[in-house]
Amino acid sequence: MATAHDHDHSDRSGAALTAAAERALVGAGEQWTTMRAAVFSALTSFDKPASAYDVTDAVSTAQGRRVAANSVYRILDLFVANNVAMRVESANAYLANAHPDCLHDCIFLVCDTCGRATHVDDDQLSARIRETARATGFRPEKPVIEVRGRCGDCAAPAAAAMRSIDSAGTKR
């Protein structure tokens, strides 16, 4: 997904992602507690941005006990503050950050049909937005750049038709 990287950038998944997230949090002087690990694991189990409520449910199910929504919220906030998770504002939901060891103003592409979000990083674009804001005397903290629309899968009618034929023809 890299477009304008001038450094060694890698998006991670699976165990490598969890290890990178732990490194990032510990590197920031925070502890990777069992509960935090559970919240991160729940976050990565979703294939689309998850609301804090969904994450709370997933952690509760995984732990076999009801965990407090408040503590999940606090952990999600901590994750966002430390580049371990991202908040997709227009969806009011969270995603694990695929590059916890690398700071970017991620640009989210949110599909209105399936709800999935992919992301691209374009530091030149986000730097320009920061510059434009700064030029007015504004102090930008973080540009929020999200594009709503339809993902490649949902936008391609042929692919969608193939899928429906496939599922109709598959007997289980």
Ligand SMILES: [Zn+2]
């Ligand atoms: Zn990077």
Ligand SMILES: [Zn+2]
């Ligand atoms: Zn990114």
Ligand SMILES: [Zn+2]
């Ligand atoms: Zn889609």
